[in-house]
Amino acid sequence: MKLGCRKQYEGKGYTLIANVGNRSTDFEGGHYDKGFKLPDYDGALS
Template sequence: LETHFHPFWKLPTPAVGAVRELARYADARGAAVFFVTARPGIIHSLTDWNLKQAGYPVDGLRVRSLPDLFEEVSAYKTEQRAEIEAKGYKIIANIGNNTTDLVGGHVERGFKLPDYDGALS
């Protein structure tokens, strides 16, 4: 999870410091940092802006298109990771706050973060 649970109308949403520092650490050592979210594509620009305002390196942001909204989140995220791999990237870490973020493979290792007592589930 890249930002704290926070009402969307209060922007920018602040970063989770430890996750941002990990992303910066990876970026500084040549790793690409991708974000795959279940958010709809209509807020792609806003999400990209927020990530950058919060201080994240962003090499790619994947959001759901209209047909993707009818697909299970875990299947969508697995497909996105597979597409990133198909472009020649090796996904060494996958970080998420929900099990749907971590299932389906196409990653060396997954890390589960808190989901704010179910507020994000």
């Protein structure tokens, strides 16, 4: 789902410079310049 959104923004001419998430799946597929992994806090952010 998130990868699809990133591809859509990129297709509209945007450059995604950062991706922030707390799960490894948030970073799958690329289409961003830099990723920032947050701690999960034992599921409190889910």
